[in-house]
Amino acid sequence: MAPVTAIIRVGDTVTLSGINTENSTTYLFLTGPYLDENGVMLTNTSQPVGGGLFDSAVVTAGYSWNFTWNTSGPQVNLNDGIYVLYAATAPLARSDLAGRTYTTQSIHFQGRLSPVTVATTSTPTPVPAWTPPPAGVEVQVSSGPTDDYPGRFEGDLIVYEADHGGGDSDIYMYNITSGKTTAVATGPAVQRSPAISGNRIVYSAYEVRQFNRSDADIFIYDVTTGATTRLTLPGDQLNPRIYGDLLAWQDEPPGHSSVNVVLYDLETQARLKVPARTWAYSPDLSGGKVIWVDDPTAPAVYLYDIPGKTVRRVTNKTGIKSSPSLDGDRITWADTRNDYAEIYVLDLDTGVETNVTSDDTNHFTPAISGDRVVWVDFRNGNRDIYLYDLAAQQESAVTTSLGQQVDPQIAGCTVAWADDRNGSYDVYYEKIPGCTPSTAPAPVSLQPEITSTPTPETTLPAAATTPPTQTRTPVSATTETPAIPTTKSPGFEALPALAILAALLMMRRMERFP
Numbered sequence: 001m002a003p004v005t006a007i008i009r010v011g012d013t014v015t016l017s018g019i020n021t022e023n024s025t026t027y028l029f030l031t032g033p034y035l036d037e038n039g040v041m042l043t044n045t046s047q048p049v050g051g052g053l054f055d056s057a058v059v060t061a062g063y064s065w066n067f068t069w070n071t072s073g074p075q076v077n078l079n080d081g082i083y084v085l086y087a088a089t090a091p092l093a094r095s096d097l098a099g100r101t102y103t104t105q106s107i108h109f110q111g112r113l114s115p116v117t118v119a120t121t122s123t124p125t126p127v128p129a130w131t132p133p134p135a136g137v138e139v140q141v142s143s144g145p146t147d148d149y150p151g152r153f154e155g156d157l158i159v160y161e162a163d164h165g166g167g168d169s170d171i172y173m174y175n176i177t178s179g180k181t182t183a184v185a186t187g188p189a190v191q192r193s194p195a196i197s198g199n200r201i202v203y204s205a206y207e208v209r210q211f212n213r214s215d216a217d218i219f220i221y222d223v224t225t226g227a228t229t230r231l232t233l234p235g236d237q238l239n240p241r242i243y244g245d246l247l248a249w250q251d252e253p254p255g256h257s258s259v260n261v262v263l264y265d266l267e268t269q270a271r272l273k274v275p276a277r278t279w280a281y282s283p284d285l286s287g288g289k290v291i292w293v294d295d296p297t298a299p300a301v302y303l304y305d306i307p308g309k310t311v312r313r314v315t316n317k318t319g320i321k322s323s324p325s326l327d328g329d330r331i332t333w334a335d336t337r338n339d340y341a342e343i344y345v346l347d348l349d350t351g352v353e354t355n356v357t358s359d360d361t362n363h364f365t366p367a368i369s370g371d372r373v374v375w376v377d378f379r380n381g382n383r384d385i386y387l388y389d390l391a392a393q394q395e396s397a398v399t400t401s402l403g404q405q406v407d408p409q410i411a412g413c414t415v416a417w418a419d420d421r422n423g424s425y426d427v428y429y430e431k432i433p434g435c436t437p438s439t440a441p442a443p444v445s446l447q448p449e450i451t452s453t454p455t456p457e458t459t460l461p462a463a464a465t466t467p468p469t470q471t472r473t474p475v476s477a478t479t480e481t482p483a484i485p486t487t488k489s490p491g492f493e494a495l496p497a498l499a500i501l502a503a504l505l506m507m508r509r510m511e512r513f514p
Contacts, residue, residue: 001087001103010079010112011072011167019063022089022101026065028055031094032083033321034364034376034383034406038093039086042067044075046404050093071109072166083107112167132176135413135431138399141174142181147425148172150409150416151194151203152241157223158416159184159194159201160427171203173223176414176429184221185228191219197242199223200266204238204249218249220266231264239323241285244443246306248285250292261292263306265446272446274304275311282323284331287441289348291326301333303348306444314346325367328441330390332356332366332373343375345390356388356395367410370438374398374408374415385417387432398430412437 001018008014020026029039029049036048042055057065071078086094088102133139142148146162146169153159156176163169171184171194184201185191190213191205199222206216216236220229231237236252245267251260261274261283274280276294280302283292288306291314293299299320304311319336329348334341343356343366357363359379363386366375371391377384385398385405399405403421405428410416413435418425 001085001105003105004085004107007108007110008071010109014069014071014107016057016067016069016085016087018065018087018103020059020065020087020089021063024059025089026057026059026067027088027091028057028067029086029088029093030083031086033079033081035083036381037362037378038095042069042076042085043073045077046075048093049091052091054091056091074165078109080110081108083109132179132431135433135435138401138428138430139176141416141427141429142172143422143426144424146170147418147420148427149407149418149425150427150429152196152411153409153414153416154196154198154411156414157196158414158427158429159196160416161192161194161203163425167208171201171221173201174427185219190216193239195241196223197244200242202240202242202247204236204240206236215254218247220247237262239282241283241290243285243287246285246443246446248283248290250281250283261290261304263290263446268445268448270446270448277302284324284326286326286328288444289326289329291324291331293320293324301331303331306446314348315344322365325373327368327370328438330368332368332375334364334366334375343373343388345373354390365407367408369410369412372410372432372435374410374417376406376408385415387415399428 001016004014004016016028018026028042030042030045031037031039035045039049041047041049041053047053055067057067059065083106084104085107086102086104088097088100090100092100141158142160142162146164148160148162151159151161158174158176160172160174161169162172167190168188169191170186171191173182173184184194185203185205189205189207191203194201194203201221201223203219204216205219207214215234216238217233218231218237218240235254238250238252240247240249245265247264247266249262251262259279259281261276261280263272263274274290274292276292278295280292280294283290289303290306291301291303294302300313301315301320301324302311303314314331315333320333321336321341322334324331324333330345331348332343332345335344340360341362341364342358343363345354345356345368356373361379363378364376366373372387372389374385374387377386380400383404383406384400385408386395387398388395398415399417401419401421403419405417405419408415408417413432414429415432416427416429419428
């Protein structure tokens, strides 16, 4: 099989080719994150291979074969990560290939392809308001036509991303008490990674116009007033987290020569680049701590103590397979040190590491709140949601419904997840029976340093208009307050742009992949 060496975006069309001198057909299948370990079809990633269900390519008289793989197909559900592609001379799943002729190669998906045209947005149908049911009862928060995925939430407010496909996604908020759904950010733009703390929702958004896209910026939505604030900075700001007045995000400078984690205090307006090691991404924030994954070739979890201004590595093994989750003095992550992806929890105070799962199946994307950790579990042959109570040392199934359940989040005694039992991914939640929420850690403040920081400007939402391509005035070495032209909040409404107060410090450029 000819190598595919480029980093591919989900939505790209990938041409596969090779030589087969053994028979007239080459059979193809895929393994990787969230997929059946024995392989799935390339054109329908929810369909395990076997029983005649394979993608195949005809071998020509010259022994060559070609296959065009459209990763934007309606039944192709891929995430960022490394997948393994199999090409075999027999229609056999991965576990049956021993002694047969086959080859493999890794394919790296990173990011998503933005379309030339933008789909029309529509408000998802909310579940009618009612009195919240008792604990232990599943509640459907959203329903098609979009694929909806919950973000980090808090209390009775669940935030989620509604993906229309083709690079158009919106942000919504659901109130558990009232049953009301509120549109936070809609329109022709890519709005992702929502998180909430108190009465603030943060998310990352960028515009797409023809083949061009603007930088991704951080937006802050005030639940009480409906006001939206935009933090406009050079480069891309992604995967935001919020705790109290403190923001953390993955910061990619123009050109993406490095990836950093940045902290920003909404009250003091202090900003700090966390002293990371090589390539910092996937941050999480709780109390006075921020964690991230460092070094994509040998990933490990690192922690920065904000009051103590210290950095330390908190995982001793490589093989981190998903974004770590932090709550108070505990972190959790998926780890492949023992072949299968297993869930670990580390107590930062005692240094005690707990292996929450140990069966011979894969487990992914854990989240933690207090004594409870939830994750995606593959023990039943499809994706289910399980929970482990660290204090009681007890495991329980949150949902084993038919279909696929992914992206679990937990806050206090509430678990939310995305569920495709109805044909599209919808958000569900359930209150945990007999649960008492743990006390949340106190937030901390980031004190101003010598350098100044961006000052956000807040406006009330206005009527949505088509956003222009975003431009900026270059910052010179002697400029204290660079001028930023007026822009529009992508896909939402017109907002004045923000001034960046102070020239940026020179950052050491780092290799992306050693």
